[in-house]
Structures are given as structure tokens and as C-alpha cells.
Amino acid sequence: DAKTTQPNSMESNEEEPVHLPCNHSTISGTDYIHWYRQLPSQGPEYVIHGLTSNVNNRMASLAIAEDRKSSTLILHRATLRDAAVYYCILRKGAQKLVFGQGTRLTINP
Amino acid sequence: KAGVTQTPRYLIKTRGQQVTLSCSPISGHRSVSWYQQTPGQGLQFLFEYFSETQRNKGNFPGRFSGRQFSNSRSEMNVSTLELGDSALYLCASSLFYNPSQETQYFGPGTRLLVL
Numbered sequence: 001d002a003k004t005t006q007p008n009s010m011e012s013n014e015e016e017p018v019h020l021p022c023n024h025s026t027i028s029g030t031d032y033i034h035w036y037r038q039l040p041s042q043g044p045e046y047v048i049h050g051l052t053s054n055v056n057n058r059m060a061s062l063a064i065a066e067d068r069k070s071s072t073l074i075l076h077r078a079t080l081r082d083a084a085v086y087y088c089i090l091r092k093g094a095q096k097l098v099f100g101q102g103t104r105l106t107i108n109p
Numbered sequence: 110k111a112g113v114t115q116t117p118r119y120l121i122k123t124r125g126q127q128v129t130l131s132c133s134p135i136s137g138h139r140s141v142s143w144y145q146q147t148p149g150q151g152l153q154f155l156f157e158y159f160s161e162t163q164r165n166k167g168n169f170p171g172r173f174s175g176r177q178f179s180n181s182r183s184e185m186n187v188s189t190l191e192l193g194d195s196a197l198y199l200c201a202s203s204l205f206y207n208p209s210q211e212t213q214y215f216g217p218g219t220r221l222l223v224l
Contacts, residue, residue: 031209043216046213049212096166099154
């Protein structure tokens with residue numbers, strides 16, 4: 001299974017953008033990059049995913065490096081509700097999802 | 110559309126007992142995955158079922174087993190419970206038409222405490 005590396009924790013202020021990095025230097029050409037987040041006392045929820053091109057949805061943007069060895073999840077205007085653990089995961093075909101330790105994001109009011 | 114439901118939400122058992130947890134996927138979803146979450150090990154994959162067949166399996170002992178029914182509902186069983194089995198057990202469902210691109214929808218989890 002290709003591995004991802006994320007910082008253990010990050011902190012930001014409300015209404016500011018947040019950039020959450022993820023390194024995946026052993027990514028293969030068919031690995032999709034998925035981001036999930038887990039709010040306190042809840043199951044994980046999907047945030048966004050992509051293969052090669054940058055992706056945007058109502059929750060966030062995903063910027064993927066040209067060599068695909070890293071990616072960045074961008075929350076454009078963080079709110080207190082965005083405080084969660086964010087997981088960057090690679091998935092190829094029907095292989096199992098492997099969650100790392102994720103990044104604990106703290107949002108200051 | 111109703112989300113993924115898991116029952117029971119909370120459970121207390123003693124060492125040596127066995128436990129069965131249930132998961133009902135989102136209507137139309139054919140794949141169900143199970144995960145164990147503990148403070149020390151994080152989120153760990155247990156197994157995944159599709160069309161009543163186990164498709165993927167994590168690195169857990171044989172005491173952990175599961176099955177999927179024809180209506181896609183799934184159960185997981187843990188026999189001979191140990192203290193270390195205390196955890197949040199999460200179930201997730203997906204369509205499984207194109208797994209690498211699909212979203213997994215997680216339930217709220219069953220919190221198991223083994224005394």
C-alpha cells in the first residue's frame with residue numbers, strides 16, 4: 001500500500017484559508033488521492049478526491065503537484081466547524097482504504 | 110436518503126464473551142467496510158464485503174469475522190473478547206461500481222467497552 005505522510009497537527013484562525021499538506025512520494029499512476037475528515041465524536045466524512053488535476057467542490061479544493069508526489073487540501077475560509085482530523089488516503093482500484101494518523105486541525109476564534 | 114446506521118451504538122461486554130455488531134448501508138449501496146478505531150492505533154481496516162463476499166481483509170486475528178446478507182446489510186462478530194478490543198467500530202458503505210473514485214459513507218459507529 002502506498003503511504004502518505006501528514007503533519008500531526010496544524011492551527012489556524014477562523015475565516016482564514018488553511019492549507020493541509022500531504023506527501024505521497026510512492027504514489028502510483030492509478031492511485032486516487034482521497035481526503036476525509038473526522039469531526040469529534042463522529043465517523044469520518046468524505047471531503048474531496050482527485051487523480052491528476054486540481055479539484056474544487058463546495059467544501060474544499062485539492063491541489064495536486066505536477067509529479068503527484070504531494071497534494072494540498074485547501075479550506076478557503078475556515079470556520080470553527082472545520083476543526084477535525086483530516087486524513088489523506090491513496091486508493092487504487094478496489095484495494096482497502098488505509099488511514100494514517102491524519103492532521104488534527106485546530107481553528108482559533 | 111437515510112445514512113448508514115449501526116446498532117447498537119454502545120455496548121459493554123466482559124472478557125471472553127462474544128459480540129455481534131450490525132450495519133445497514135445506504136439504500137442502493139452494495140459494499141460495506143468495517144474499521145476499528147482506537148486512540149493508540151487510529152483507524153484500522155477490518156474487512157470489506159461486496160455481494161456477500163469478502164473482498165478485502167485487514168490484519169486482524171481470526172476472532173474478528175463478518176458477513177454480508179443479500180440485502181447488503183452486514184454484521185461483524187468478535188469472539189473471545191479481550192480488553193484490547195475496546196474501540197469504536199465504524200461501518201462504511203459505498204456503491205462499489207468504481208471503488209478507486211467512490212466515496213465511502215461512514216456510520217456513527219458502535220462504541221464497545223470490554224471489562
